[in-house]
Amino acid sequence: MAENPFDPARPDGSNSTRDGAISLDGRPEFGRDYRIAARTGRAVRLRAGDRLVVRNPSGHQVCDFWAFADPGIREYLSMAHTHTALQSIFPRVGDTLVSNARRPLLTFEADTSAGVHDTVIAACDLARYRELGVTGYHDNCTDNLRMALRAIGLDAPAIPAPFNLWMNIPVNAEGNTRWEAPLSRPGDRVTFLALENLVAVMSACPQDLTPVNGEGQAPADLAFSVEPA
Numbered sequence: 001m002a003e004n005p006f007d008p009a010r011p012d013g014s015n016s017t018r019d020g021a022i023s024l025d026g027r028p029e030f031g032r033d034y035r036i037a038a039r040t041g042r043a044v045r046l047r048a049g050d051r052l053v054v055r056n057p058s059g060h061q062v063c064d065f066w067a068f069a070d071p072g073i074r075e076y077l078s079m080a081h082t083h084t085a086l087q088s089i090f091p092r093v094g095d096t097l098v099s100n101a102r103r104p105l106l107t108f109e110a111d112t113s114a115g116v117h118d119t120v121i122a123a124c125d126l127a128r129y130r131e132l133g134v135t136g137y138h139d140n141c142t143d144n145l146r147m148a149l150r151a152i153g154l155d156a157p158a159i160p161a162p163f164n165l166w167m168n169i170p171v172n173a174e175g176n177t178r179w180e181a182p183l184s185r186p187g188d189r190v191t192f193l194a195l196e197n198l199v200a201v202m203s204a205c206p207q208d209l210t211p212v213n214g215e216g217q218a219p220a221d222l223a224f225s226v227e228p229a
Helices: 079-086 126-131 141-151
Strands: 034-036 041-046 051-056 063-069 096-098 104-111 163-165 188-194 198-204 222-227
Touching: 034 041, 034 198, 041 141, 041 222, 051 063, 063 104, 063 141, 079 096, 141 198, 188 198, 198 222
Parallel strands: none
Antiparallel strands: 034 222, 041 198, 051 188, 051 222, 063 163, 063 198, 096 104, 104 188
């Protein structure tokens, strides 16, 4: 049997994410506003009790969001396990988000937006852009995850399904999905309370071939800050 060449930690290309760490080990300056440039990603280390605030300056930009238990990062925020814990695919303020070991990792503490987010759709990757007709390299959230972790000295153990902040994927009664523009507004923000020591990764989704970042809109910057325990 041929060896499977898939390596979850190896990017298919490169962008400024790989050189854009907020610090060598990903530890933040509390209260500092960090920019996530359009099409790129960043990782940040959180201590139990820290609050992570993710902002959407343009209002139309989706953020692919992951969290990994630190140290080790082999336990991670799991959308499938969170669906079971919540009995819902739509997390709401006050909900606890759990890991692939079913342990609580984060509380979804605050949300100024309409509350429309996605937990169903996989992170975009090079294969997805091939399906959409791209022939060369295209920035993608999967590579942003890989490179953001490598920028602070870590290798992705897997590519978990992300919590897609502000992504608007309506699901009808038959279970069919659609790609729609976000309902968020400029300046909307979400706040997570870390329940364990974590590495959080955020990608300003580079998708520009479907309307998930706004009909006719180009991918835009995101921002985040960390408030101490």
